[in-house]
Amino acid sequence: MLSNEIRYFLAVANSGSLSAASEQLFVAVSAISRQIQRLEAQVGVPLFERHARGMVLNEAGEIFAHHVRKNMLDMEYALAEIKGLKAVRRTLIRVACTDGLAFTLLPRMIAEFRAENPGVLFDIKVASTQGVGELLRSGECDVALQFSLHAERGVDVLGSWPAPVLLVMHQSHPLADAPQVTLSDINPYPLALPQQNTTVRQLFELASHMSGNLVEPVLTCDNFSTLFHFLLRTPLAVTICSAFTVLQEAEAHGLILRSVAIDQLTQRNLQLQAQSGRPRSAALNVFLTFILQQLTALEEPLRQYWKP
Numbered sequence: 001m002l003s004n005e006i007r008y009f010l011a012v013a014n015s016g017s018l019s020a021a022s023e024q025l026f027v028a029v030s031a032i033s034r035q036i037q038r039l040e041a042q043v044g045v046p047l048f049e050r051h052a053r054g055m056v057l058n059e060a061g062e063i064f065a066h067h068v069r070k071n072m073l074d075m076e077y078a079l080a081e082i083k084g085l086k087a088v089r090r091t092l093i094r095v096a097c098t099d100g101l102a103f104t105l106l107p108r109m110i111a112e113f114r115a116e117n118p119g120v121l122f123d124i125k126v127a128s129t130q131g132v133g134e135l136l137r138s139g140e141c142d143v144a145l146q147f148s149l150h151a152e153r154g155v156d157v158l159g160s161w162p163a164p165v166l167l168v169m170h171q172s173h174p175l176a177d178a179p180q181v182t183l184s185d186i187n188p189y190p191l192a193l194p195q196q197n198t199t200v201r202q203l204f205e206l207a208s209h210m211s212g213n214l215v216e217p218v219l220t221c222d223n224f225s226t227l228f229h230f231l232l233r234t235p236l237a238v239t240i241c242s243a244f245t246v247l248q249e250a251e252a253h254g255l256i257l258r259s260v261a262i263d264q265l266t267q268r269n270l271q272l273q274a275q276s277g278r279p280r281s282a283a284l285n286v287f288l289t290f291i292l293q294q295l296t297a298l299e300e301p302l303r304q305y306w307k308p
Contacts, residue, residue, distance in 0.1 A: 005039040017054035091283035096141035100245040165265040183213040207264040
């Protein structure tokens, strides 16, 4: 139902060049170029910055692309209603989340939800905190779960739960029974950390600098599964995450979570977010209610970690 101008515009915006869009659409470069020039003439301003290596949306193009994508999503919702699919039947829900939440929490909740709603399908995108926010604001996902340090703009925050940074270690670790653990205490032990684009690492680095205890990690990775399996195989190792990331796996694998008495490590929340102002399908509303119930049920077992 899209005009050629809009289809070609989105293809170039997504791929970054006329040649890449041509390969994607099986349409000649010259034809795509003409349609984009026609669209720019209709809009009255250029929509791209043209470079030798490709084309990038300018400010006007970003605004135009945002509204086109939003209108496409609204059209999909209208068609679903017309076809009688507003009920919880065969519906796709697109979820964006940060890596720690994709480890076990989100897959477990989706599996439990689908046990009661087998017609609902899921697409999960894992991104950085900034990337998750952009996916939600651009309409490329329906719901987002992420750890956040501040209020997010342009989204509806449906629920928020404290998610302090915790140390994870084996139950047999020398620090496991210490009355209180400080950052200086972990200096002698192998430290595995997520990379700098995560809120958990940013808070850990801030606390380390402010306490004057800089610890060099032996392993860094942007995939928590890698850190987790390194920890399992290294009895003296320590890593960091939230209780939401690993709570149910900790006991099963002989691990414990320890808090650190530093304010900077408590300045983070887990947020359940949805796009502001966009209508939601019946299936999405049921899923959001389910997630809220699941996360609220975790409040009591997690409360012990909220304040060091």
